[in-house]
Amino acid sequence: MNDTICAISTAVGVGAISIIRVSGEDSINIVNKIFDKDLTKQPSHTINYGHIIENNEIIDEVMVTLMKAPKTFTREDIIEINSHGSIATTNKILELLLNNGARLAEPGEFTKRAFLNGRIDLVEAESIMDLIEAKTDNQRKLAINGINGNISKLIKDIIDKLVGINANIEVNIDYPEYEDIEVVTKDKIKEISEYIEKELSKLLSESENGKIIKEGINTIILGKPNVGKSSILNKLINEEKAIVTDIAGTTRDIVEGQIRINGILLNLIDTAGIRDTQDKVERIGVEKSINLINESDLVILVFNNNEKITDEDIKLLEKTHNKKRIIVINKIDLDNKLDLNIFKDEEVIKLSALDNVDELKEKISNIYNLEELNNKDFTYLSNSREISLVKKAIEVSKNLNESLKNNVPIDMLEIDIKEICEILGEIIGESYDDKLIDTLFSNFCLGK
Amino acid sequence: MKYEVIVVGGGHAGCEACFSCANKGHKTLLITGSIDKIAMMPCNPHIGGSAKGIVVREIDALGGYMGKVADITHLQMKMLNYSKGPAVRSLRAQADKVTYPKEMQRLLKEHQNIDIIEDMVEDLIIENNKIKGVKLSAGTEILSDIVILTTGTYMKADILVGSERTRSGPSNTRPSLYLSENLEKLGFKLLRLKTGTPPRIQRDTIDFSKTKLEPGDDKLYTFSYDIKPQYKIENQMPCYLTYTTSKTHEIIRENLNKSSMYGAIDEKLGTGPRYCPSIEDKVVRFADKERHQLFLEPESKYFDDIYVQGFSTSMPHDVQELMVHSLPGLENAKILRYAYAIEYDAIDSKDLYPTLETKIIENLYTAGQINGTSGYEEAACQGLMAGINASLKLEGKEPLILKRDEAYIGVLIDDLVTKGVRDPYRLLTSRAEYRLLLRSDNADLRLRKYGYEVGLINKEQYDRLIQKENNIESIINELKNNYINIPAKISLYDYVKRTEVSINDVKDKLSKEYNELELEQAEIQIKYEGYIKKAKKEAEKMRKMENKKIPKDIDYDKVPNLASEARIKLKEVKPESFGQAIRISGVNPSDISILSVYMKRYFNE
Incomplete structure (x- = not known):
């Protein structure tokens, strides 16, 4: 790990400049070989104008940021070369660095070094990845909060409380005949375990929201052919400027686009397969969209105002019965033939997709309680590893409460308390888990 | 004359070291300052106590002597923490300070492989970083393959009382003057540690009516797995509980600067045990506490001393008089021996391998207070392990290193060699991560096999262990295969799992009569199965890291x-x-x- 690594840190080909980052003991020496100004003579944390040179030929006019260890992201010497954005130039500079002794960084290696050198803890490392990938303001807020260590602080507080009570229990055990120290009663343990269960559950439910902010709401638009699904979809995408279109390669078919409604990210999943196909294929499509229902966070169920209810409509109503759904009645500009009684007391949104879908957007904002999300302190666990560990910790604290009820002796209760500490410690990297280190950083993209 | 093993020091570590080597057939020499003081208890009169009681059983399971000798000489027996759960139960005996050392001395003297001489060891004979023997105070050399140092508090010992510092071992014994310096020359890092002992009071000058009676348990116990209880419940000698008063605290505060520890001796002093503070420390550090508990404990059937547990001090004698007389029941008490603090040299235990052999000199082992521990039990178990491992080395065999999930002894030694000590190290239950596995009730099941393998447990003892294991297994099987209707049909095994049910409620349904300890063992294994599994899983994780x-x-x-x-x-x-x-x-x-x-x-x- 003593070697010097480099990578292009900005998305290739996008933007006016590209940044190539170099980190390691030899960073300065290596860059010096291809830069026309002597960096060894420059003070730390300065930006230096000059040229990248190969065989006396100028490759690019650049700004070079010089940051000497230890006050850097990786706690190693870091150099960032701001070059002009073209792919060819950027790759050329990278190649020169490689030829002069740097090694291409592995995915996530900069962050890995930051972690291994004690610059950041695990939660922070994961958050940095999130920050880089943040697409909305809320995502950024969430990511930055992680970096500030809000989660670490909350979890450390809980661990401190537990360690405190355990210490007290152990004093009672080690000095059984001494009354000088307060005796830990089961009531006291109960109080603490209930507190922890409450706090962690709160964290977890807020994290579900956090997940929504970060990963977006998987939204599926359902309805039988010709109800106007695609008009609604297109309207949403056109009005809100899709961030991405045609993201292929997920297991769940095709995400038609990602849109933001008042800061909430929606991943729109298309069920277009149903349209304009032969009967046989259509059936498969229907099956497929029904499977998609299970994986979605939100279903927009569309009906045609101008058509009578069919068995298929009823089937879709039943299938989505337990999901979070919005019922949309489209084509209200045409005659009403649809029996609205079928929806009972459920709220419906009536619109004409040819006109506008404002009501639908408002409804979505309301469901996800945007105001609330915006105003909250973003103390969320932001990935599934953390969420599953917190779930595990809640499980054990439930166990603890159960054991308390069953009058299990105090030294057994302590085992549960210790286990909770151990699990929570894993979240903030205070317990050592071999596997974690191996897998964690490989999730990172190159150059971060 | 050449010995295979020389043990330097006849305290609790030295005794166990001698027995383990000698019982493994190695010719052993014990060199002690005073034969009469072998296995003496210069401080508190107990064997066992929280965590320590489990260690005594572990010593017994491995073939050591402390438990057996305590069993046949004690004055009172108690199972501590009974209600807090099986993992933290621990036996404590009020030991007899006359009969315990006498019995230990007899066993040593009668052992055919053990010779004893009275002298002080002041230097070691070393060739090529390997031990060759010891040099006595007059310069005489004695050769050996192995040397085990169990010098206790004797290296450069100073007794501290008020402003006085006197070079002396405990109870006016001879200290070792040069050994620690010579160890330092060899490259050992030295630590200066300190411990203290409270005053002893003449029994018939105490008005016990002003104190609370603390009798022994009304159930019979032994440390040892090999002997039956030798005492009667009603013959146990009681202890008494009294408290410090606001007057006591006032006296201490007024005279604080006369205490050796609070400035009366104007120089840097050794580090005292955090877990056994002096009364001055308690009054200063817990200023808002109105009173502190003091236990009045008999020291022997054969003399009148009463030990004041919790009242150790390094105040001068006149202040001690005032302090003692401020205690309820001790208004007219006569102090037989005054409290004192003792300062001594210890080595840095990080210089040891887990076998207790030093990293600096081959075939040199150290055990007990020289390694920075405090307590008779901590010393004894190290003596035993040093003896076992030294013998195994002589025999060319693999060492016996107990793991943290196998024994408190393993926890202790691992802590010593891994973490080192800053203040005298006392075993605490909290030091053991897997203490649910390290129970008082299963020390034999955990360790007897090792004792048998190294040759300190004989075939008959081992067969008894196997019998016990089989019986426990068949109890559990019987319970799994028999059912009860209450009114739903459940297995007796699941029935016993219930908090309100005891195994004794169903023992009539078993095919034969099992003994109490086997039933207890089965019950613990059944009732706490889930937690035991959890602890084992954790231990497994640790093992992986260990491997x-x-x-x-x-x-x-x-x-x-x-x-x-x-x-x-x-x-x-x-x-x-x-x-x-x-x-x-x-x-x-x-x-x-x-x-x-x-x-x-x-x-x-």
């Missing part, structure tokens, strides 16, 4: 990015495994990650 070895020749200077504190500590301790490395204080999980990454490269290349 991940660190090569002996690793150069920590070449491991990049280690925190500098971690680098220093790793170089100092030279951990044998990742498991040991992660327990070193100052080595953080991120350092372990770095080490792990480095090792991966190390092995890949």
